[in-house]
Amino acid sequence: MLSKHLESNVVFSKRVSSWEEAIKVASEPLLNKDFINQSYVRDMIENVHKYGPYIVIMPGVAMPHARNEGGVIKTGISFLKLDTPVLFPEEKEVGIVIVLAAEDSSGHMDLLSDLSSLLIEEDIKYKLENAQSEEEIINLIKMVE
Amino acid sequence: MLTETPVTQNSKSSPSIRARIQAGGGFLTNMVLPNIGAFIAWGILTALFIPTGWIPNETLGSMVGPSITYLLPLLLAITGGKMVAGQRGAVMGAIGAMGLIVGSDIPMFLGAMIIGPLGGLLIKKFDRLIENKIPAGFEMVINNFSIGILGFLLMLVSFSFIGPVIESANQFVTSAIEALVATGFLPLLSLINEPAKVLFLNNVIDQGIYYPLGMQQTLEAGKSIYFTVASNPGPGLGLLLAFTFFGKKVSRRTAPGAIIIHFFGGIHELYFPYVLMKPLTILGMIAGGMSGIATIQLFGAGLVAGPSPGSIFAYLALTPNGSFTGIILGVIVATIVSFIVTSIILKLDKKPEVEEELTNSIEKSKAMKSEGKNILNSSEDVSNQSSGVEKISFACDAGAGSSAMGATTFRKKLQKENINGIEVKHYRIEDVPKDSDIIVVHKNLLDRTKMSFADKKIISIENYIGDPKLEDLINELKG
Known part of the structure; x- marks a missing residue:
């Protein structure tokens, strides 16, 4: 499931100027495919401004998302890997940004479940952090699916 | 949902106004209560070590002044600021209070209780204003400098504002008392005395007006009632007793300790926080003070010198022969009257106090409604x-x-x-x-x-x- 969703949705970047930028870059694949529109990107950034970096779900990994208030057209997920981590508020270093766009509150559960299995394993998380290509990442995911 | 009883509904939706008034009173209480311990510490220190204390000690007594000038007002301001805007509010409150403290020559309790929350409010509004507008990476700088600059300004304002305020308050109190003394009906003096005491203007009135008047009278008559009009420990005792029996939670448990320091130690400041958290109880103090003065006047009693500190022991030591009945009765009557009036006030206040919990339950019922839950299931397990x-x-x-x-x-x-x-x-x-x-x-x-x-x-x-x-x-x- 997850591996399919991530196909051609993985972005690599050397560095970004700010965490806002990181969210924008990570959203690009979903924007290009019309899964989400600009307002959703704004909402995700706004959320962090409002509530703090709670979307940093574990050290090094951020999962920006927001309520779907018309900004999500289709459930999807995209993945940004940064060579140089970016700082989120409260000095949180993030190297992996996973944009989650959920059409409703249930349709994406198996995606999250896979994602959770992926991140829960220390060594897989480590490999993710050091992956160099989309193929590598997709293969890692297939291992746990 | 249909079986939801309208009774609970009404009782939960109607008190909104009362609850809001109560919130104001609760606010004062919450600002004072956490700091009662510091008042008691200061009271013990003072009762023991001041020159007229039980075991005078100049070295240890040197802490008395700074503690009441700085420690207690700062604590009030910090708590007040914190209640409005968390730690940032606490810092602002303390900074603002410093202006008051240095700018005046009396302990700034009431002022601190105003400037604390005000400072909190200021930083809260500012934070709201610039929310989302801080460029990434500048949060720390902006957060610290916003407090720094606003605090600096607040300090200046409170410093330059407080001096004139205190001076005009002194002038007002002095001329009001002189006018009242002229009427010859001394119980009226309590109208000014009691509020002025809580605002720490007691030295102004005692040493500035009553003691000179008293000394003059003593020269002629051998005793004077003026020494008693503001120093009677009865009203404070009555107030603290009322809190002991009818107060709530912490105020109830701390009041007995405060009684010892107030009545036997003569440190009247110990009852001030209780008045400050329920300002209406000043009525009990006034009534107590009035009846005390009336009683002493009725018996033609007086003291031979200014009792300092105003403890029951100092009172008895300065009572001349022939005045004991009048003085003792004066204290007792003042105590009883202040106790009764304060008790009534606390009793009447009880309903809203219960509403504190009621407010919570309103919150809860709202939460339940929003999720469309049956209220009948609300029996908390x-x-x-x-x-x-x-x-x-x-x-x-x-x-x-x-x-x-x-x-x-x-x-x-x-x-x-x-x-x-x-x-x-x-x-x-x-x-x-x-x-x-x-x-x-x-x-x-x-x-x-x-x-x-x-x-x-x-x-x-x-x-x-x-x-x-x-x-x-x-x-x-x-x-």
Whole structure:
């Protein structure tokens, strides 16, 4: 499931100027495919401004998302890997940004479940952090699916 | 839903205005109560070590002045600021209070209780204003400099503002008392004395007006009633007794200790915080003071010198032969009257105090309504909190992302540990079911969650995956 969703949705970047930028870059694949529109990107950034970096779900990994208030057209997920981590508020270093766009509150559960299995394993998380290509990442995911 | 009793509905929706008034009173109480301990510490210190104290000690007594000038007002201002805007408010409150303290020559209790929350409000408004407008990476700088600059200004304003205010208050009190003395009807003096005492203008009136008047009279008559008009320990004793019997929670438990320091130690400042947290009780003080003066006047009694500190012992030591009945009765009558009036005030106030809990229940019922839950199910089952955890709810703003991630990860962990029978789900904060045993939420969202679920066990985490607190929870559930 997850591996399919991530196909051609993985972005690599050397560095970004700010965490806002990181969210924008990570959203690009979903924007290009019309899964989400600009307002959703704004909402995700706004959320962090409002509530703090709670979307940093574990050290090094951020999962920006927001309520779907018309900004999500289709459930999807995209993945940004940064060579140089970016700082989120409260000095949180993030190297992996996973944009989650959920059409409703249930349709994406198996995606999250896979994602959770992926991140829960220390060594897989480590490999993710050091992956160099989309193929590598997709293969890692297939291992746990 | 149809069986929802209209009675509970009414009782929960109507008190909004009363609850709001109560919130104001509760605010004062909450600002003073946490600091009573410091008042007591200061009271003991003072009763023991001042030159007229029980065991005078110049070295140790040197702490008395700075403590009442700086420590107590700062604590009030810090607590007040904190209640409005958290730690940032506390800092602002303290900075602002410093202007008052240095700018005046009397202890700034009331002023601190105003400037504290005001400072908090100021920084809160400012923070709101610039919210979302801080360029990334500048948060620390802006946060610190906003307090720095606003605090600096607040300090200047309060410093330059307070001097003239105190001076005109002194002038007002002095001329008011002179006018009242001229009428010859001395009980009226309490109208000015009691409020002035709580505002720390007591030295002005005692040493500035009453003692000179008293000394003059003593030269002619051998005693004077003027020494008693503002120093009678009776009204304060009555007030503290009333708090002892009818006060709430902490105020009730601390009042007996305050009595000892006030009545036997003569440190009247000990009852000030109790008046400050329920300002209406000043009526009891005035009534007590008036009846005390009236009694002493009736018996033609007086003291031979100014009792300092105004303890019962100093009173008795300075009572000339022939005045004992009048003086003792004066203290007793003042005590009884102030006790009765204050008790009535506290009793009347009780209803709104209950509403403090009522306000909570309004919050709760709102929360329940918003999720369309049956109010009849509201019988809180606090019973199975530690032992039988059945429902753990992960919450976040959207209720679909991080909370879902946390919940699914946590479910997997439970599975791995072979822990069964626990429902782990994720929700938007406001949709969290009322019957959750434990709510897990990110620490950034904790305050918001607490507002709706004040009585629940809430675990605040830093990471939705692999947070140590979640590991602890797993271990707890295992055991």
